[in-house]
Amino acid sequence: MNIEDDKMPGISEVLEAAAHSLEMRKSSSQSIARMHEHGGSLAPVQLEQRRMIHREESVRPQADAFREIRTRLLAMAGQQNFVTLVVAVSPRSGGSFVARNLAAAFAFDEAKTSLLIDCNVRYPSQHKAMGIEATRGGLTDLMDHPAIGVESILYHTGVPHLRLIPAGSARESGSEYFTSFRMRTVIDSLRSRYADRYLFLDGPAIKGAPDARILADLADFVVVVAGYGKDTPGAINQALTHFEPSKLAGVVFNQVQ
Numbered sequence: 001m002n003i004e005d006d007k008m009p010g011i012s013e014v015l016e017a018a019a020h021s022l023e024m025r026k027s028s029s030q031s032i033a034r035m036h037e038h039g040g041s042l043a044p045v046q047l048e049q050r051r052m053i054h055r056e057e058s059v060r061p062q063a064d065a066f067r068e069i070r071t072r073l074l075a076m077a078g079q080q081n082f083v084t085l086v087v088a089v090s091p092r093s094g095g096s097f098v099a100r101n102l103a104a105a106f107a108f109d110e111a112k113t114s115l116l117i118d119c120n121v122r123y124p125s126q127h128k129a130m131g132i133e134a135t136r137g138g139l140t141d142l143m144d145h146p147a148i149g150v151e152s153i154l155y156h157t158g159v160p161h162l163r164l165i166p167a168g169s170a171r172e173s174g175s176e177y178f179t180s181f182r183m184r185t186v187i188d189s190l191r192s193r194y195a196d197r198y199l200f201l202d203g204p205a206i207k208g209a210p211d212a213r214i215l216a217d218l219a220d221f222v223v224v225v226a227g228y229g230k231d232t233p234g235a236i237n238q239a240l241t242h243f244e245p246s247k248l249a250g251v252v253f254n255q256v257q
Contacts (some may be wrong), residue, residue: 025037029162032088044157050130052159053101055108066105073221073249083191084249085219087203087212089239093227094254096154099202102223107162113197115154115190117165120204121174124167130157138168143177150186174204178214187218206239212241221249228255 047054053063075082085103088095099116106114117139118126136152142165155164177183186213189197201219206212216222222243226236239250 003072010084015060040158041160046131046158051097051100052102052130062101063105063108066101067108068111069102069223069224069250070105070250073223076221077247080197081191081198082220083187083199083201084216084221084223085203085212085215086223086225087215088205088225088227089231089236091205093205093225093230093256095205095225096120096129096202096222097108098225098252098254099200100126100129103162103198103200106160107202108161111196113161113194114162114166114200115197116200116202117159117190118167118202119174119211121167121171121177121180121211122204122209124170125203127155127166130164132157132164132166134166134168135143138166138172140168140171140177142168144169145178146182150190154229173209174211175214177233178211178218184218206242208237216243216247219247221250222247223249225254228253230256 040049044054044056044058047061053059053066055063069218073082073131075239083217084102086095096118103114103116106112116126118124119139124138126132127138132155136155137148138153142148142150143155150165153165153168155166157164171177181238187199191197203212203215206224224239225241226239231239236251240251
């Protein structure tokens with residue numbers, strides 16, 4: 001799929017491919033889909049400034065590309081919600097961009113809610129990209145001080161049905177957090193509290209760090225982002241070997257400017 005982005009400032013061309021698609025959880029009387037959106041919703045132009053899709057015609061091709069990925073993930077998962085890890089093959093290939101917009105695409109569906117968790121603790125970027133002042137901390141702060149509670153680090157994004165957990169205080173590595181029982185408990189709790197909640201983990205690049213491979217143990221699916229014209233076929237294939245074939249949902253090619 002070839003998507004031109006000349007109507008969306010700052011957003012690269014996205015090519016979505018599922019060449020590596022392989023075979024691929026409850027309920028609650030409450031739903032965050034019906035929670036009040038504090039601060040209101042962002043206008044399309046504000047979303048474009050944040051390099052995010054929306055429902056207007058100006059970014060229809062890009063939005064449709066992410067909707068297609070959403071459709072394929074839902075088809076693989078069946079009726080249950082799930083956790084998706086989004087990771088790039090190499091740094092600066094657009095992994096965070098894809099994670100943010102894939103989460104937004106799920107939030108388009110009024111019967112679903114999405115939660116984006118920034119797991120790139122060395123180079124956190126989602127709160128900055130989305131214009132959020134993460135004054136209450138984030139993921140690493142919760143891991144260090146569980147008493148603060150997860151509700152305190154859930155931030156409204158200006159996109160209805162989409163919440164963000166920022167990475168929190170920067171760390172050199174997230175391995176000690178991601179392998180902990182506490183981390184798995186948090187993920188399981190976030191997913192199971194609402195049957196309509198879909199989680200997206202924005203992980204660091206696969207190349208040069210073990211964090212992406214560790215995070216895959218917490219996810220149901222893995223979406224790999226490759227820099228179009230940047231990451232070689234050999235590098236992409238090597239990156240894919242780090243994950244269980246049953247979890248690989250596909251490869252997204254993002255043209256890096």
